[in-house]
Amino acid sequence: MALTTASTLEFLSKKPYTPPSWASHLNPLPSHVFSLAHLPTPIHKWNLPNLPPNTHLYLKRDDLSGMQLSGNKVRKLEFLMADAVAQGADCIITIGGIQSNHCRATAVAAKYLNLDCYLILRTSKALVDQDPGLTGNLLVERLVGAHVQLISKEEYAKIGSVAKGLGYAMNTSEELNFVREIAATTGVVLDPVYSGKAAYGLVKDISESPKKWEGRKILFIHTGGLLGLFDKVDQIAPLVGKWHRMDVNESVPRQDGIGKMF
Numbered sequence: 042m043a044l045t046t047a048s049t050l051e052f053l054s055k056k057p058y059t060p061p062s063w064a065s066h067l068n069p070l071p072s073h074v075f076s077l078a079h080l081p082t083p084i085h086k087w088n089l090p091n092l093p094p095n096t097h098l099y100l101k102r103d104d105l106s107g108m109q110l111s112g113n114k115v116r117k118l119e120f121l122m123a124d125a126v127a128q129g130a131d132c133i134i135t136i137g138g139i140q141s142n143h144c145r146a147t148a149v150a151a152k153y154l155n156l157d158c159y160l161i162l163r164t165s166k167a168l169v170d171q172d173p174g175l176t177g178n179l180l181v182e183r184l185v186g187a188h189v190q191l192i193s194k195e196e197y198a199k200i201g202s203v204a205k206g207l208g209y210a211m212n213t214s215e216e217l218n219f220v221r222e223i224a225a226t227t228g229v230v231l232d233p234v235y236s237g238k239a240a241y242g243l244v245k246d247i248s249e250s251p252k253k254w255e256g257r258k259i260l261f262i263h264t265g266g267l268l269g270l271f272d273k274v275d276q277i278a279p280l281v282g283k284w285h286r287m288d289v290n291e292s293v294p295r296q297d298g299i300g301k302m303f
């Protein structure tokens with residue numbers, strides 16, 4: 042009870058930051074953070090199928106660090122936002138891919154702190170002149186009133202960094218089917234870009250070299266990013282379970298007779 046009260050009061054407040062001992066050599070050291078994440082996130086046993094004998098796998102649930110602010114990005118935003126506020130900034134400008142979790146989390150954190158937010162989102166040449174839509178992270182960004190500016194990957198490569206590989210944010214059906222399978226067997230929904238690919242790689246390596254993993258204790262970090270899954274629904278649709286209209290004729294009639302047609 043005391044813990045709940047403390048963290049409730051702390052949320053969205055500025056608090057002094059003391060680094061852990063392994064980070065105390067950093068320079069400059071942040072002096073404050075804004076409390077934006079719900080920490081610590083839980084760790085639980087993760088019973089992935091076909092683990093080698095005596096291999097213990099645990100899952101660190103950073104996807105549960107918040108709702109609109111969920112995922113690992115909120116951890117660095119606690120520092121960056123405190124710095125922006127300390128500098129007297131009135132707006133935040135940042136850049137990412139069209140389904141960037143970083144941009145979504147930044148847009149939400151900025152609004153919490155009463156800062157305006159400008160997002161530069163990279164998309165394909167074909168889509169740069171169209172309304173980007175309301176799927177996944179974009180829905181949250183646009184709901185919280187972020188200013189969305191689109192730029193093609195080619196334009197960005199010219200003025201920004203080199204064009205984060207072709208494969209970024211792209212999925213094979215095999216990867217998406219893996220995400221579905223893990224959700225169906227363990228109840229944990231992975232994201233398509235990071236934790237889904239990483240877990241896919243882990244399971245592949247475990248199945249190819251089980252001896253290497255035997256007896257190991259593994260902590261897998263789920264870094265969030267679930268909203269990105271909404272952008273994959275067309276690719277996921279053929280993989281998920283069938284549905285059918287309920288057969289009302291077979292259902293039991295209400296005892297009170299309400300709804301009876303005769």
Ligand SMILES: *Cc1c(COP(=O)(O)O)cnc(C)c1O
Nearest residue numbers: 112142143232235236264265266
């Ligand atoms: C950005 C992101 C990562 C990568 O985190 P880094 O700290 O940049 O390595 C992992 N998972 C998700 C869901 C992300 O959005």
